[in-house]
Amino acid sequence: xxxxxxxxxxxxxxxxxxxxxxxxxxxxxxxxxxxxxxxxxxxxxxxxxxxxxxxxxxxxxxxxxxxxxxxxxxxxxxxxxxxxxxxxxxxxxxxxxxxxxxxxxxxxxxxxxxxxxxxxxxxxxxxxxxxxxxxxxxxxxxxxxxxxxxxxxxxxxxxxxxxxxxxxxxxxxxxxxxxxxxxxxxxx
Amino acid sequence: xxxxxxxxxxxxxxxxxxxxxxxxxxxxxxxxxxxxxxxxxxxxxxxxxxxxxxxxxxxxxxxxxxxxxxxxxxxxxxxxxxxxxxxxxxxxxxxxxxxxxxxxxxxxxxxxxxxxxxxxxxxxxxxxxxxxxxxxxxxxxxxxxxxxxxxxxxxxxxxxxxxxxxxxxxxxxxxxxxxxxxxxxxxxxxxxxxxxxxxxxxxxxxxxxxxxxxxxxxxxxxxxxxxxxxxxxxxxxxxxxxxxxxxxxxxxxxxxxxxxxxxxxxxxxxxxxxxxxxxxxxxxxxxxxxxxxxxxxxxxxxxxxxxxxxxxxxxxxxxxxxxxxxxxxxxxxxxxxxxxxxxxxxxxxxxxxxxxxxxxxxxxxxxxxxxxxxxxxxxxxxxxxxxxxxxxxxxxxxxxxxxxxxxxxxxxxxxxxxxxxxxxxxxxxxxxxxxxxxxxxxxxxxxxxxxxxxxxxxxxx
Numbered sequence: 001x002x003x004x005x006x007x008x009x010x011x012x013x014x015x016x017x018x019x020x021x022x023x024x025x026x027x028x029x030x031x032x033x034x035x036x037x038x039x040x041x042x043x044x045x046x047x048x049x050x051x052x053x054x055x056x057x058x059x060x061x062x063x064x065x066x067x068x069x070x071x072x073x074x075x076x077x078x079x080x081x082x083x084x085x086x087x088x089x090x091x092x093x094x095x096x097x098x099x100x101x102x103x104x105x106x107x108x109x110x111x112x113x114x115x116x117x118x119x120x121x122x123x124x125x126x127x128x129x130x131x132x133x134x135x136x137x138x139x140x141x142x143x144x145x146x147x148x149x150x151x152x153x154x155x156x157x158x159x160x161x162x163x164x165x166x167x168x169x170x171x172x173x174x175x176x177x178x179x180x181x182x183x184x185x186x187x188x
Numbered sequence: 189x190x191x192x193x194x195x196x197x198x199x200x201x202x203x204x205x206x207x208x209x210x211x212x213x214x215x216x217x218x219x220x221x222x223x224x225x226x227x228x229x230x231x232x233x234x235x236x237x238x239x240x241x242x243x244x245x246x247x248x249x250x251x252x253x254x255x256x257x258x259x260x261x262x263x264x265x266x267x268x269x270x271x272x273x274x275x276x277x278x279x280x281x282x283x284x285x286x287x288x289x290x291x292x293x294x295x296x297x298x299x300x301x302x303x304x305x306x307x308x309x310x311x312x313x314x315x316x317x318x319x320x321x322x323x324x325x326x327x328x329x330x331x332x333x334x335x336x337x338x339x340x341x342x343x344x345x346x347x348x349x350x351x352x353x354x355x356x357x358x359x360x361x362x363x364x365x366x367x368x369x370x371x372x373x374x375x376x377x378x379x380x381x382x383x384x385x386x387x388x389x390x391x392x393x394x395x396x397x398x399x400x401x402x403x404x405x406x407x408x409x410x411x412x413x414x415x416x417x418x419x420x421x422x423x424x425x426x427x428x429x430x431x432x433x434x435x436x437x438x439x440x441x442x443x444x445x446x447x448x449x450x451x452x453x454x455x456x457x458x459x460x461x462x463x464x465x466x467x468x469x470x471x472x473x474x475x476x477x478x479x480x481x482x483x484x485x486x487x488x489x490x491x492x493x494x495x496x497x498x499x500x501x502x503x504x505x506x507x508x509x510x511x512x513x514x515x516x517x518x519x520x521x522x523x524x525x526x527x528x529x530x531x532x533x534x535x536x537x538x539x540x541x542x543x544x545x546x547x548x549x550x551x552x553x554x555x556x557x558x559x560x561x562x563x564x565x566x567x568x569x570x571x572x573x574x575x576x577x578x579x580x581x582x583x584x585x586x587x588x589x590x591x592x593x594x595x596x597x598x599x600x601x602x603x604x605x606x607x608x609x610x611x612x613x614x615x616x617x618x619x620x621x622x623x624x625x626x627x628x629x630x631x632x633x634x635x636x637x638x639x640x641x642x643x644x645x646x647x648x649x
Contacts, residue, residue: 003272003476006274008256011253011256011428011480011483014481014484015253015483016489018251019243020247022239022240022243022244024436030230030232030233042453046452046456091380091384106453107443107453108454109454118466120413120417121414121417123417124417124457142439142442142443142454143436144439151460151462156461156463156465157460158413158458158459158460159459162456164457165409166324166325166372166408168325168328169348169368169371170346172348174372178413178414179414180410
């Protein structure tokens with residue numbers, strides 16, 4: 001017998017009793033009066049920031065103001081955006097502006113799964129990550145988020161919350177472990 | 189790989205020789221427990237959330253074979269190759285086979301306790317493959333050629349001075365520069381080169397979704413993402429208990445995992461992998477390695493609900509004061525102390541006694557595993573299997589004899605309460621009670637039984 005058949009046979013034979021699946025909507029979860037404010041307060045503690053785009057302002061100008069000396073900038077939110085010949089060729093991107101589909105107030109997470117992107121490496125190679133999220137696409141909890149997301153990008157989708165970080169040396173929190181050193185969420 | 193011959197009490201005694209380091213270890217990990225508490229208190233539904241997670245996992249375990257088959261079918265629909273490994277050896281051979289077929293020379297790995305359990309790194313290195321652990325803590329212990337001491341914080345047993353010295357030697361950082369930011373960014377630069385030049389990436393799996401055939405990996409560093417977005421081959425190794433039925437269930441588990449593990453609302457990256465990157469290939473290796481046996485054990489199968497958050501070790505008064513390196517099994521702390529003995533009671537019997545039975549682990553466990561109850565049952569197995577040191581065995585046998593003979597227990601207690609206070613200090617100097625931080629307890633006037641009887645009499649009067 002193959003390992004698969006052996007393992008499955010043992011699992012079948014050793015089945016313990018178990019309950020039915022619970023209704024995860026039966027329990028009320030936390031809600032926020034001001035979801036944007038909850039999101040912003042949290043993301044600032046996680047190596048990021050969040051702003052609401054003012055009338056007449058543009059994402060690009062917000063980025064320019066924040067990082068006037070920035071290096072290579074790639075904007076995936078525009079149609080016909082720049083493409084890369086390989087996932088590795090994004091290695092020198094300084095600022096990546098990418099569409100975020102949905103934001104979550106309780107965790108400061110943004111769902112990223114962009115149908116019009118070939119190489120997801122850009123999200124993790126860039127030094128500064130800018131996530132552009134529609135103003136009304138913000139939910140209270142991860143349960144609400146999982147109701148609304150879909151895997152649109154080459155089989156990939158991810159929640160990103162703040163910047164890459166680690167506390168592996170003496171529990172000292174350091175921003176910029178392997179991924180982006182800074183994260184900015186712009187609600188438009 | 190870990191030395192199976194570690195005896196918990198002896199290794200812990202050696203660790204406690206350095207009082208300052210031991211105190212730091214205790215308080216650093218207790219702080220993580222406190223951060224977990226702060227997160228839990230912010231959610232009014234915390235206890236209900238734990239109950240939901242417990243029910244979902246308990247349900248899944250009751251039909252694991254069905255969900256695994258569903259998972260496999262959906263993963264294959266996505267173009268993913270699914271492999272099954274009965275044990276560690278088969279897992280290692282499968283991974284090596286995939287890498288050999290594509291001529292892989294360098295593999296970047298993100299954190300996976302399963303591959304530690306299987307001893308994958310030494311196996312691949314023997315076959316000429318360079319293996320780079322990329323989680324910062326894992327990289328540190330890999331360079332030191334030692335196992336992780338914690339499942340979430342692999343290098344928590346080390347001080348920054350030790351890491352600075354290591355990086356100076358291995359990565360050429362400035363001698364004496366102990367700044368964690370400087371050291372982290374030096375490792376970042378070094379590991380970026382490895383990510384960009386690796387031929388394949390291997391990750392663990394936090395959750396495998398039966399409904400979609402995808403796997404979810406949670407990290408704060410982004411190493412699993414770089415390791416799978418750049419090289420053309422992604423191998424995901426998963427224990428067969430990692431399965432959850434539906435995508436929506438992540439709305440429960442992602443709320444619990446990072447809050448329980450590190451006191452954060454979520455990890456920086458919660459990545460859902462359903463296919464290889466364009467032009468690449470994705471493999472999932474489903475590993476049994478003793479899990480199906482545990483499933484059939486009424487006393488211990490609940491341990492398969494574990495989501496590897498590490499909350500049980502952060503709260504454990506014994507773990508905090510002994511480090512993960514004092515446990516013989518690769519997973520330390522309360523959860524390791526039931527998983528290890530379940531796997532091999534002869535090797536890991538001492539772990540069942542690394543416990544005060546305080547029950548704190550069971551109280552923080554996000555999937556409500558009855559950890560402290562399992563540890564008591566593992567003690568019985570350790571005793572029956574003859575793994576106890578002679579002194580411990582004699583002590584337990586004497587205690588059993590006493591508790592079975594109440595009048596002897598009463599009179600023995602009476603004698604002890606009289607004699608102990610007048611024992612000269614020279615006689616106790618070399619006993620367990622003379623070690624630093626310990627003292628003979630003061631002897632009460634009455635035994636508990638006498639106090640209880642007096643109390644009952646007062647009530648009636």
